[in-house]
Amino acid sequence: MSTFKAPKGTYDLTPPDSAKYLAVREAISAPLKNSGYGYIETPGFEDVALFSRGVGESTDIVSKEMYTLTTKGGSELALRPEGTASVLRAALEANLHKLGNLPVKLWYSGSYYRYERPQKGRYRHFSQVGAEAIGAEDPALDAELIILADQAYRSLGLQNFRILLNSLGDKECRPVYRDALQGFLRELELDEDTRRRIELNPLRVLDDKRPEVQKQLVGAPVLRDYLCDACKAYHEEVRDLLTAAGVAYEDDEKLVRGLDYYTRTTFEFVHDGLGSQSAVGGGGRYDGLSEMIGGPALPSVGWALGVDRTVLALEAEGIELELPASTSVFAVPLGEEARRVLFAKVTELRKLGVAADFAFGSRGLKGAMKSANRSGARLTVVAGERDLADGVVQLKDMESGEQQPVALDALVAEIQQKLA
């Protein structure tokens, strides 16, 4: 071990486990690529104000959890705590919304940073794969995204997850509800912090997990009773489309989410095997975010699924992903001449797309065969001086243990045939 360790709340992905993370990212992005979403990548840091305006001053993410820094040039930056504000910023900057093709559908995959109290499933550096559909108000788009996330999880074999669904109303009906809720909350016995929250973000008070708070919340006005007709009809349509697609969901009127930009549809994917950090993914509609960051009106919807928690969910369900061995052929040279000959063969195989590896360093037959075993290769090629003098190499099938001499000239063809 070196003097240094990964910073608190972070961990490294190392082989062989790292392959699982790659497979999860691939599984989540595959349905998106298949549905018209284009890949977008944005910087790991942004102007702090993008997040304070976009995600919201009063959220935990902005008020407590951002990694901020001042550059030598005096810019105030923050490591990105989430992807939506950045992706929308980038889409506006590139004028993607003006190309006449709305919605602009984008997907992304990357690292995010939140200064949270670390625990299982909650890290200071984590990965998300996300999708944003920008510039269309259409319940089918909300449904599409939820269906694609469901499909992604199912393709991984996950079963014990649930979809929680809610509508947060729009700029017509939410303020009316907010007033009513504030009126109700101001009458309760609450601590200073919570009282402040009533003024800043009263919906978040509903999310308070403390029993003494929850007890007092019985009888609080519910948003559903305040939704305007347009929001109600929109929400009904999303629900109908999900039902028609055979995607099961639960109505959860308490679902408020931890970011301020949401309007109308909000949803969360929760997994029942994860303990307290049960949200494996979440998202919703954010019809006002573009204007909040200085853009035109662009109603949009999206989600982000947590890669770390999805891997934990796989473990909780005992799912072993079928990951193909990364190496198909392993070459073991015995002696200088064999080293040159086999290295050339390995290069040739790789060019043909056959995953091949080589016993580097001079470790002798036993050590090299151990490496061959560990690589998971189906075939091992061994060659010593006597083999080469006869114009052959030994080809060993690692499954059956059978070994046979193969003419050097015929080796590549023989390997391709065996692997086909």
Ligand code: HAM
């Ligand atoms: P979020 O709910 O804050 O939403 O994060 C989405 C997912 O990221 C969570 O469900 C969780 O799996 C993962 N995640 C968040 N924080 C952590 C953490 N500290 N450690 C491990 N995993 C974590 C968003 O970020 C929104 N941008 C989603 C969205 C996209 N809404 C609209 N478009």
